[in-house]
Amino acid sequence: KPVTSAICKIRVFNRSIPRSIGAIVTIILFVAILLLSALFFVPSLVKELRILENVDYNKVINNLTVFFNEIQYFLYENNFIDSSQTLSGMAENTLKKWIDLSSIPDMLGNMVSSTGSFFFGIFAVFFMAFFFIKDDIRIENTLKIFFNKKYVNRLTVVVENITHLLSRYFNGIVLKTVIMTLILYIGFALFGIKGALLMAVIGGITNIIPYLGPFIGWGIVCVFGLTNCIGTGVYADILPMLIKVSVTFIGANAIDNMVLGPMIYSQSIKAHPVEVFLVTILGGRIAGIAGMVLGIPVYTIIRVAITEIYHYVKEKDMEEDIKPTKPAIENG
Numbered sequence: 001k002p003v004t005s006a007i008c009k010i011r012v013f014n015r016s017i018p019r020s021i022g023a024i025v026t027i028i029l030f031v032a033i034l035l036l037s038a039l040f041f042v043p044s045l046v047k048e049l050r051i052l053e054n055v056d057y058n059k060v061i062n063n064l065t066v067f068f069n070e071i072q073y074f075l076y077e078n079n080f081i082d083s084s085q086t087l088s089g090m091a092e093n094t095l096k097k098w099i100d101l102s103s104i105p106d107m108l109g110n111m112v113s114s115t116g117s118f119f120f121g122i123f124a125v126f127f128m129a130f131f132f133i134k135d136d137i138r139i140e141n142t143l144k145i146f147f148n149k150k151y152v153n154r155l156t157v158v159v160e161n162i163t164h165l166l167s168r169y170f171n172g173i174v175l176k177t178v179i180m181t182l183i184l185y186i187g188f189a190l191f192g193i194k195g196a197l198l199m200a201v202i203g204g205i206t207n208i209i210p211y212l213g214p215f216i217g218w219g220i221v222c223v224f225g226l227t228n229c230i231g232t233g234v235y236a237d238i239l240p241m242l243i244k245v246s247v248t249f250i251g252a253n254a255i256d257n258m259v260l261g262p263m264i265y266s267q268s269i270k271a272h273p274v275e276v277f278l279v280t281i282l283g284g285r286i287a288g289i290a291g292m293v294l295g296i297p298v299y300t301i302i303r304v305a306i307t308e309i310y311h312y313v314k315e316k317d318m319e320e321d322i323k324p325t326k327p328a329i330e331n332g
Contacts, residue, residue, distance in 0.1 A: 004133050023133040027126055044198040158308045162301050172264040180204040187248030194228045209292045210280045218249045
């Protein structure tokens with residue numbers, strides 16, 4: 001909305017740009033940003049995957065075999081497994097429980113269906129976004145139809161508060177993502193980790209998910225680091241790389257938790273950290289990763305509405321308390 005409003009202020013031949021044109025230009029700008037981001041990610045990702053072309057897989061398998069044999073011996077010596085059990089056999093049985101070969105055709109059909117739903121969802125998002133940006137005032141006026149006239153002013157206040165808080169929240173999230181990406185990049189670069197920029201961007205984006213995001217980002221970055229070590233064949237660098245990545249993430253998230261987090265959640269949506277934590281967990285239980293990301297905005301909308309209702313009821317109760325009573329009329 002701010003981008004559209006700025007575009008509509010531009011005058012062409014002494015006439016302001018129509019809001020519908022401004023909405024279209026705004027959506028095109030955001031699509032361009034997404035495409036440019038993809039152009040940055042894809043070559044870096046391909047470069048990381050090409051490292052695997054030079055891997056000596058026989059050497060990798062031999063090293064992994066020795067590693068797993070050592071683990072198996074340790075587990076057997078400490079009575080964690082029987083002599084008849086092997087890690088490969090246990091893994092095979094687990095995979096058989098998880099994967100049913102007869103269900104593969106159904107899985108492929110579901111993938112095709114999901115692909116169609118994905119592209120339809122993209123179209124639906126842009127279609128709805130266009131009209132929400134273009135007709136934001138009309139939508140608010142439509143909502144007022146369903147409310148009594150004495151509640152219209154309250155509804156306007158609720159909409160303004162929600163818009164203000166969510167704008168501050170999303171602006172804060174963008175700023176937080178950029179800062180975390182820079183911190184992670186500086187840390188990875190100082191440690192001399194290959195693919196530092198790609199790893200930093202992944203860590204910054206996953207950090208959007210409150211509390212659990214850093215663990216997800218750490219896991220993905222560790223996989224990329226392992227890919228680099230296996231690709232170069234320097235297996236001795238695996239443990240130092242994992243330590244460097246972990247130290248960088250711990251330092252960056254310490255800054256995030258002490259500085260950036262309170263700035264975003266406390267000042268933007270005025271929510272206690274315990275509230276944020278519970279909402280994140282609840283959102284994850286309801287809708288997975290998407291629920292964790294969208295839980296706080298949805299909670300903000302509900303909380304503003306309930307708070308406004310509470311204040312309205314409280315004001316009505318106070319009016320009833322101070323309302324003067326009529327004096328009793330005495331008979332002559």
